[in-house]
Ligand SMILES: Nc1ncnc2c1ncn2[C@@H]1O[C@H](COP(=O)(O)OP(=O)(O)OP(=O)(O)O)[C@@H](O)[C@H]1O
């Protein structure tokens with residue numbers, strides 16, 4: 447059987463990744479494409495439990511390396527339990543965040559080092575990288591404003607970091623993009639949502655012939 451593709455969505459908080467993925471579900475399903483939509487950290491029971499531990503606002507004492515290891519552990523379980531079996535069954539997997547988030551947030555913004563965080567993730571992913579990554583580019587301040595406007599959304603421990611942390615996340619992503627130019631496509635997320643969705647669909651058509 448032909449394997450599915452692994453497509454990840456990345457970007458700062460509030461960039462619009464989840465919104466676009468939710469809009470894509472309908473279109474992809476209607477087009478008859480066999481796809482799975484999932485997220486990190488989470489997507490399966492154990493990883494959702496790890497998510498609760500990482501993002502709990504009360505866990506202010508969490509050490510940066512502990513944080514990096516927990517994200518990597520959730521990633522490993524999600525990969526072996528959900529992502530890899532789906533891809534082997536010919537399904538395309540769309541995932542809200544993956545390794546690039548760890549490189550930008552823990553590697554660069556937390557100051558552990560992008561190479562160090564890549565190393566612990568190599569153990570977790572064992573060579574399994576995305577076929578394509580869409581990076582939602584937005585000024586972090588705009589992303590945080592969008593989140594603040596959305597009263598229904600739960601604010602997590604990472605959202606509560608100050609703007610200098612979120613600016614570092616963006617800088618970290620820029621470094622990651624320059625290291626993986628052949629895999630990562632940049633989407634202008636600072637546009638009306640319908641235009642962002644259309645740009646995403648165009649990239650999927652071009653790269654994956656959807
Ligand atoms: N292009 C857009 N223009 C204006 N508002 C938007 C746009 N895209 C998303 N939003 C709004 O911004 C908020 C955050 O969007 P969303 O949750 O999709 O971002 P995200 O990238 O998944 O963020 P996070 O990674 O922090 O979960 C939501 O309230 C959403 O409705």
Ligand SMILES: Cc1cn([C@H]2C[C@H](O)[C@@H](COP(=O)(O)O)O2)c(=O)[nH]c1=O
Nearest residue numbers: 459486487517543544547548551604605
């Ligand atoms: C996978 C991953 C995520 N993060 C951060 C990024 C966000 O602030 C939260 C997840 O919340 P979302 O609403 O689902 O985007 O976690 C991270 O720091 N490192 C990672 O590897």
